[in-house]
Amino acid sequence: MIMNSEAKIRYNRHLILDGVGLAGQERLMAARVLVIGAGGLGCPILSYLTAAGVGRIGIVDFDEVDKSNLQRQVLFRTEDIGKNKASAASKHLQALNPLVTFDAIEERLSNQNALDLFEQYDIIIDGTDNFSTRYLINDAAVITGRPLVYGSIYKFQGQVSVFNYKQGPSYRCLFPEPPKPGQIKNCSEIGVIGVLPGIIGTQQANEAIKLILGIGEPLSGKLLIYDALNASSTVLKVDRNEATIKKVIDQKADFLTFDYDRFCGMNTKIESDQIDPQDFSDLLNDGDHLIVDVRELWEVPELIGDNVLQLPIDELKAKIETLQTVKKIVLVCQSGVRSKQIKEYLETTYKMNNLFELAGGINALKDLT
């Protein structure tokens, strides 16, 4: 590879740095990295990989930029609201570095597209926000033999690691089974300090660049936990579990049909006590139904209708007697997790039998439009 003068100027601080140099920069320019999720973690990951001159970067995100993303997803501008994240990100990144090739993949990562996608890249970076996709990414990385740079966040804390690198462990060696549904809430339900994904995503970018350059010690076999409140880092040793990895490889044939949503307790089938998001608009303003929005008052988008009652969890208990007299109640929350828990609670504690819940919550309504 002959580096042109534009590249020599752009990457000067790499070229003069011991440990990178011309050979290292050429490695970066030849590397192909797939970043899944262009959100809080994805934005810093993508920014630094692009600036560093990684040759080809794939960006997978089916979602659109929402105003509430701008508090931390620093690649996006206010005018990007409503645009697909993968393509909006690649547009801004291309302006940052015209020497990089971007593949904007406006799809949800699934077991149908994961293996083909992974095979086109050298390194996979997980910047997603749910367990179902995280297990899917891990298994696809194990099956395709791709190193995986993992990062995740919870409120003020983050985790970073490198999985499937050489003979290192996988995500399943650390957490063999996902938690029960609703147990660990994500940023859209409990909030996150905006700078945290910036710190964790930047650490992931650093790990990916180290893997490409072959320098330093990758976080393979180690889990770094960072606490933003006291600026402390803890590193735990994680061992490879041969049986766990073998099981994933042995079940390669089943990968295409394995239901990761169900594995993580997310039931995608509409049950008889659930309202299909497609049918929800018929129930708004319908006198036979009372729609109880159990979200906190500050949560958006606001649900508007003649028969909508805002009753956050704390206020709900005081209104039980009234609710017991209503014919049909549809419980609604942001993602369908809280409404399910409240429904179970009311049915068990107050023997209520007039309850339905909106499957997938308000988020599912957004997907329809």
Next chain:
Amino acid sequence: MKVTVRYFGKIQEVTDLSEEHWDIAESLTIDAFRAYLIEKYPALKNETYQLAVNQELLDLNKTIPAMAEIAVLPPFSGG
């Protein structure tokens, strides 16, 4: 013998602490320690977490050394 127990992520919300010191019996296994943990914080029964002893995830039948630091680590999903 004395050990330090550190809680992470959601577990901190269950225990309402980030760290505490325990006095435990000698040659207690990690599995037995887990039982004590649930006895003290029954809500942990419904949580998913791993226990690391001296920064290492070990088999549950291993015994905990004196002055050990035990980390109670749940998975995070946010991004």
